Amino acid sequence: MDFAYTPEQEELIRTLRTFARKELAPRSQQWDRTGALPWDAWRQMGELGLLGLRAPAAYGGQDADLVTMGIATEEIARGDFSCTYGIQLANLAGEILGRNGSEEVKRRWLPPTCAGEAIVALALTEPGAGSDAANLACRAERDGDAYVLTGEKSGITLGMAAQAAIVFARTDAREKARGVSAFLVPLDLPGVARSALRDLGSHAGVRAVLAFDHVRIPASHRLGEEGTGFYQVMQGFDYNRIIIALACLGAAQVSLEETMAYVRERQAFGRALARFEGVSFPIAEAATHLDAARWLCYRGLWLADHGRPYTKEAAMAKWWAPKLAVETIHQCLLLHGHYGYTDELPFEQRLRDVIGLEIGDGTAEVMKIIVARELMGRESLPY
Ligand SMILES: Cc1cc2nc3c(=O)[nH]c(=O)nc-3n(C[C@H](O)[C@H](O)[C@H](O)COP(=O)(O)OP(=O)(O)OC[C@H]3O[C@@H](n4cnc5c(N)ncnc54)[C@H](O)[C@@H]3O)c2cc1C
CATH class of the missing domain: 2.40.110.10 (Butyryl-CoA Dehydrogenase, subunit A, domain 2)
Incomplete structure (x- = not known):
């Protein structure tokens, strides 16, 4: 077993963490308010190579592995959740068009999609x-x-x-x-x-x-x-479930880190909030759950990268991680007291954002049907 990232992945984490903090987070609320797609952020993600990770190199992509795509998604989610849809969809398009598109379609659509100049x-x-x-x-x-x-x-x-x-x-x-x-x-x-x-x-x-x-x-x-259309997309959906899970976990993780900083500073009853077990234990529990969910995700992506079955792990990650992210961000919002409830802090936006992926790309109920089928066979199917 090897749980270490490669030196290239470590470098990617450092680069993207800085990018998310400096370039995405300060503008995220503005994008939420205007409801317009931030094309400049898309082009920046294109320049960083994030939109072509799964497209063939001959058309502007990088043929990257899925663990790398997971890392990229988690880091971008720390800055702005909507931008992770760019990574998901550009890479699904890159993979589906790259494998199944005619030469004409690949030449027309893959290079601009990888560059963040077009969206499929x-x-x-x-x-x-x-x-x-x-x-x-x-x-x-x-x-x-x-x-x-x-x-x-x-x-x-x-x-x-x-x-x-x-x-x-x-x-x-x-x-x-x-x-x-x-x-x-x-x-x-x-x-x-x-x-x-x-x-x-x-x-x-x-x-x-x-x-x-x-x-x-x-x-x-x-x-x-x-x-063959349905099978093409279902192949893509398996790994995309884990990518979605990691987007949710990235938003939850940054919320938890901000909350830990806050409760060490904020005073009540003559001491820092962090000294109360009613505050520190939910943080310890959230950190435990997030860590377990992250490693489920990376194990699933590792299995996929090694050509092994991972449908069960993908469905487990997809039902659990968005729910866990909702619970964690909600807890973080509460630990900020009334400030947490305002739009001066990012928790209300992140909470609204991650709820969407409790539904998008397959609900928890549908995911649990898949997990049960993988565990117990088709005899467990409701139809
Ligand atoms: C944020 C977001 C982004 C999305 N993006 C896209 C996109 O880019 N492209 C796209 O094509 N779609 C997209 N969708 C749609 C999404 O994939 C569907 O909403 C999802 O598959 C559920 O389908 P539905 O909304 O029709 O719910 P329904 O299928 O009508 O389900 C309604 C409820 O019934 C439950 N249910 C259904 N069947 C069963 C069962 N057998 N057992 C138990 N419970 C069951 C469901 O879990 C759910 O709670 C997106 C949705 C969201 C919220």
């Missing part, structure tokens, strides 16, 4: 199909050298800012998951409309509803073979 969203969820994603209704019908796309996608992160989306649509009405294909859809095509969602948190994550009314997409924009 991922559009799977629909008004009528979320947890049961394979039951989607959006359809793509073949018409000569094109497909005609009709339907609606809902809850799409970065959807108001994206120039393109990977859209999952039914190409075979007789099949369920095997009837779904994926397409790279430029969002300036005729027939595309979008509208903004008003979210509790992560306002700079600009989630949207995307509507497609007989949108003609060149057949060269289909990703992989017909009927």
